[in-house]
Amino acid sequence: MFNNIESFLTANNELAWIALFIFAFLESFILSFMVSSLILFSLCVFVYNTDLLSLQVIVFVAMLGSHTGDMSGFFFGKTLGPSILGTSFIKKREKNIQRAQRFLERRGSYAVIMGRFIPAIRSIVPFLLGISDLKAVRFYIADVIACSLWGAALAFLVIISGSIIG
Numbered sequence: 001m002f003n004n005i006e007s008f009l010t011a012n013n014e015l016a017w018i019a020l021f022i023f024a025f026l027e028s029f030i031l032s033f034m035v036s037s038l039i040l041f042s043l044c045v046f047v048y049n050t051d052l053l054s055l056q057v058i059v060f061v062a063m064l065g066s067h068t069g070d071m072s073g074f075f076f077g078k079t080l081g082p083s084i085l086g087t088s089f090i091k092k093r094e095k096n097i098q099r100a101q102r103f104l105e106r107r108g109s110y111a112v113i114m115g116r117f118i119p120a121i122r123s124i125v126p127f128l129l130g131i132s133d134l135k136a137v138r139f140y141i142a143d144v145i146a147c148s149l150w151g152a153a154l155a156f157l158v159i160i161s162g163s164i165i166g
Contacts, residue, residue, distance in 0.1 A: 002042050009043075009052065016052040017061050019043060024065025027119075030073045030127040037119040044154060045161045055155055063151040066116075070126045070143045077130020085131065097128075105132050109142035116146035117153070 009016050023040045026032035044062060047053050053061075084090060090097060104111045104125065115125030129139055 002039060005039075005043060006046055009046070010050075013052050016047050017057065020047065020053075020058060020061045021065040021068075024062040025069040025072075028066045028069025028073065028123055028126070030076060030123045032069075032123065037122070041154070041157065041161075044158050048158050055158065058158065059151045059155045062154055063147045066150065067143055067147045069123070070112075070116075070147070071140065073123060073126035074130040074136070074139050074143075077127040078136070079130075081127065081131035100124075101128055101132060104128050105134075108134055109138055112139060112142035113146040113149065116143075116150045 005019065009019060020040075020043060023035060023043055026035040027037055027040050040062065044058050047058055048055060085094075085097070107114070108129075111125060111129065115121050126139070126143070
């Protein structure tokens with residue numbers, strides 16, 4: 001899959017920032033069916049090594065896409081979450097979901113930051129917090145902090161990987 005993305009971006013350099021935004025959004029949004037973090041990371045390294053965008057732009061666009069995906073997941077949970085929890089698919093997993101919700105409600109804003117750094121749960125945390133009683137403003141602030149910390153880590157990893165690969 002990444003070879004197709006690489007070929008596309010080689011032919012369409014000006015669309016690199018859009019690709020970064022879309023993959024960062026999809027990696028964070030619950031309905032994207034867990035787009036791999038590895039694809040986004042590989043895309044960032046490719047764009048950095050080929051000088052399509054500066055590191056600052058790469059990180060900013062990735063953070064913006066991730067934050068937009070998180071906020072969309074949060075509001076998706078706020079609006080449709082309760083009805084989704086009533087489906088038979090979820091009812092079969094109700095015990096695990098309730099345990100996760102209790103953990104998220106206890107940790108609140110800290111769960112947003114922890115969830116941002118764990119790819120396996122990154123897209124589900126905003127959704128579950130949307131279902132909980134967490135206020136949107138509190139989630140927003142925690143998510144801005146989480147995405148900023150994640151962006152700094154992404155920049156570091158891209159530089160390290162870029163110097164090793166490039």
